[in-house]
Amino acid sequence: MASVALRFVNGSRLALRRSHTPAKSRTIRAFSAVMSPPSRAVVYDLHGSPDSVTRVVSLPPVEVKANDVCVKMLAAPINPSDINRIEGVYPVRPEVPAVGGYEGVGEVHSVGSAVQGLSPGDWVIPSPPSSGTWQTYVVKDQSVWHKINKDVPMEYAATVTVNPLTALRMLEDFITLKAGDSIVQNGATSIVGQCIIQLAQIRGIHSINIIRDRAGSDEAKEKLKRLGADEVFTESQLEVKNVKSLLANIPEPALGFNCVGGNAATLILKFLRQGGTMVTYGGMSKKPITVSTSSFIFKDLSLRGFWLQKLMGTDEAKESRKFIDYLLDLAREGKLKYEMEVVPFDNFHIALSKALGKQGSQPKQVIKF
Amino acid sequence: MASVALRFVNGSRLALRRSHTPAKSRTIRAFSAVMSPPSRAVVYDLHGSPDSVTRVVSLPPVEVKANDVCVKMLAAPINPSDINRIEGVYPVRPEVPAVGGYEGVGEVHSVGSAVQGLSPGDWVIPSPPSSGTWQTYVVKDQSVWHKINKDVPMEYAATVTVNPLTALRMLEDFITLKAGDSIVQNGATSIVGQCIIQLAQIRGIHSINIIRDRAGSDEAKEKLKRLGADEVFTESQLEVKNVKSLLANIPEPALGFNCVGGNAATLILKFLRQGGTMVTYGGMSKKPITVSTSSFIFKDLSLRGFWLQKLMGTDEAKESRKFIDYLLDLAREGKLKYEMEVVPFDNFHIALSKALGKQGSQPKQVIKF
Numbered sequence: 001m002a003s004v005a006l007r008f009v010n011g012s013r014l015a016l017r018r019s020h021t022p023a024k025s026r027t028i029r030a031f032s033a034v035m036s037p038p039s040r041a042v043v044y045d046l047h048g049s050p051d052s053v054t055r056v057v058s059l060p061p062v063e064v065k066a067n068d069v070c071v072k073m074l075a076a077p078i079n080p081s082d083i084n085r086i087e088g089v090y091p092v093r094p095e096v097p098a099v100g101g102y103e104g105v106g107e108v109h110s111v112g113s114a115v116q117g118l119s120p121g122d123w124v125i126p127s128p129p130s131s132g133t134w135q136t137y138v139v140k141d142q143s144v145w146h147k148i149n150k151d152v153p154m155e156y157a158a159t160v161t162v163n164p165l166t167a168l169r170m171l172e173d174f175i176t177l178k179a180g181d182s183i184v185q186n187g188a189t190s191i192v193g194q195c196i197i198q199l200a201q202i203r204g205i206h207s208i209n210i211i212r213d214r215a216g217s218d219e220a221k222e223k224l225k226r227l228g229a230d231e232v233f234t235e236s237q238l239e240v241k242n243v244k245s246l247l248a249n250i251p252e253p254a255l256g257f258n259c260v261g262g263n264a265a266t267l268i269l270k271f272l273r274q275g276g277t278m279v280t281y282g283g284m285s286k287k288p289i290t291v292s293t294s295s296f297i298f299k300d301l302s303l304r305g306f307w308l309q310k311l312m313g314t315d316e317a318k319e320s321r322k323f324i325d326y327l328l329d330l331a332r333e334g335k336l337k338y339e340m341e342v343v344p345f346d347n348f349h350i351a352l353s354k355a356l357g358k359q360g361s362q363p364k365q366v367i368k369f
Numbered sequence: 370m371a372s373v374a375l376r377f378v379n380g381s382r383l384a385l386r387r388s389h390t391p392a393k394s395r396t397i398r399a400f401s402a403v404m405s406p407p408s409r410a411v412v413y414d415l416h417g418s419p420d421s422v423t424r425v426v427s428l429p430p431v432e433v434k435a436n437d438v439c440v441k442m443l444a445a446p447i448n449p450s451d452i453n454r455i456e457g458v459y460p461v462r463p464e465v466p467a468v469g470g471y472e473g474v475g476e477v478h479s480v481g482s483a484v485q486g487l488s489p490g491d492w493v494i495p496s497p498p499s500s501g502t503w504q505t506y507v508v509k510d511q512s513v514w515h516k517i518n519k520d521v522p523m524e525y526a527a528t529v530t531v532n533p534l535t536a537l538r539m540l541e542d543f544i545t546l547k548a549g550d551s552i553v554q555n556g557a558t559s560i561v562g563q564c565i566i567q568l569a570q571i572r573g574i575h576s577i578n579i580i581r582d583r584a585g586s587d588e589a590k591e592k593l594k595r596l597g598a599d600e601v602f603t604e605s606q607l608e609v610k611n612v613k614s615l616l617a618n619i620p621e622p623a624l625g626f627n628c629v630g631g632n633a634a635t636l637i638l639k640f641l642r643q644g645g646t647m648v649t650y651g652g653m654s655k656k657p658i659t660v661s662t663s664s665f666i667f668k669d670l671s672l673r674g675f676w677l678q679k680l681m682g683t684d685e686a687k688e689s690r691k692f693i694d695y696l697l698d699l700a701r702e703g704k705l706k707y708e709m710e711v712v713p714f715d716n717f718h719i720a721l722s723k724a725l726g727k728q729g730s731q732p733k734q735v736i737k738f
Contacts, residue, residue, distance in 0.1 A: 091667045261662050283662025290659045293630050293652025296674025298460045303672040305665025 041135030047088025076104025101134030179204030201228030262287030410504030416457025445473025470503030548573030631656030
């Protein structure tokens, strides 16, 4: 096998270089090119356990071509899907070696000669999210970058395109809800879950929330109710013959969100009204979803899935940017909030360890560059 | 509890009569009314095992009101849903005491004074299906009856509104299929399954069919292939890593039909293409459907249900009558066929015993009055 090293390819710092690649071309291209600053990046050369395969390295400058924008990253989160990409278990992932990270916020550092509408100093986010945000300088085509207002708290700008957008699109994309309707969800303490509660409440939609039985579940309930949850139940509270008897003045939900699977998904199905829809967007319990025949035939339930990655077509991406602006407005106004821990880049591996769940339950880790 | 007996109510022969009901009203109404002939009917007074709770009785004449049509029944099948209604396990069922049966064909015997478009001698079917077809004379409002051509084989006219209509609507109602596409189904030897094969083939749609492992499965395969099945597999043949590798020139199916549940449903999910839909319309194995989280998120499958009973709204019922005419045309031309055994009414309880599966696998039982 040929030896492998980092090289410049098409504005990307990371690709395989085999020993037979002529080094000359690099020198020639660099001669007249506008170059980015060097970048410090979280790189992985192999798929595997993130805390063993990732390392922080310096990457050399890359060319900023006519349509490129060089962005100085300000902050980027560690999401579960980032971890899955590094592990190699995510269906869509960059080829290794790769820089980690998928969303984040940055400030425009320099622009190529053909770039319009973006200037140094602007805040931008990659939208749709785009791989390689765990580094100090990112160079990508101008179409990748969405300019946002600079008055949004940085950590919300860094995290809006995955979890809050998932919550919003799931509320919008499946059925038409109106004020007074209700939804039901499990995994309600997750960031998506917290966003669903708040976004539903803004629309006058009631939320019925299911959480795990665990130490601190009473506090978790109170926290979710402060965010606007109408009802919060632990799974064991729902071991009753008719879960709907627990709903006082809330109508039966037409829409449910499942990010757990197993019994927690069955509980969603029990709450749903005739003709209701359950959307699965995660499987935290690693258990499958089991459904009775009569749920489909007589109760007319529909089961669907949601994956943000699907929303990559031009039209949907454009629509998502409007949704993102709306979500960032809410975050700025304090109407959309969730817990995060902002961690300096130097402490990346501590943050990664927390994100991997090795230090118990921790808030979302957001790297500040 | 008050004593209970059969009486006339609103043109129906069967309802509870409690001892305090004044018998006088009956005499007065009957005075000037047009009456049906007396009827021989399969009646059940209680829910329970059909062979113990049903009996054939004579029912007195009922009034044929201005908008009513009195129909001399010609033939009616014994469907699994008829059995479930008698057992009391079907979500929608008539109050007892009741006459059994739900679909069938008859000849108009007499019409009320306000009836238009129907005359004695016409062949009619209740559409949507309507309870109480297991009797020699049925009196119902003219809106119940759909006039059909008399050149259709009687047993097909008697059975078109449940199984063939289910097959056709499931092919039409969920996704738009075009020639060259494919579908996958389990329980393919059922009448619905056989209809799906034939209706798909007429449209140029390939069918992939899954059947149980059992003695005679080779013959069953040959029979389905003669009907137009492209592929027929037993469940054990599909115990391979990648079921799709078994499809030669057939595209991955976008639509699947499940009437079995359990492993047979999982096999449907394995065959479906990205973004495909599985429609559940039965659960013969009495096992639930188990689905992985990734089937929803990454494979973007949708799981739905089909219940003919839902198609009772005016518009859908009207549309169904067009579908029924189309299906009867196919049956007349020999393009839609399935096995039936026509049994004289006198042998009703033998037919019922066969329909209950007490004499091994038997063709659909159709009572001839």
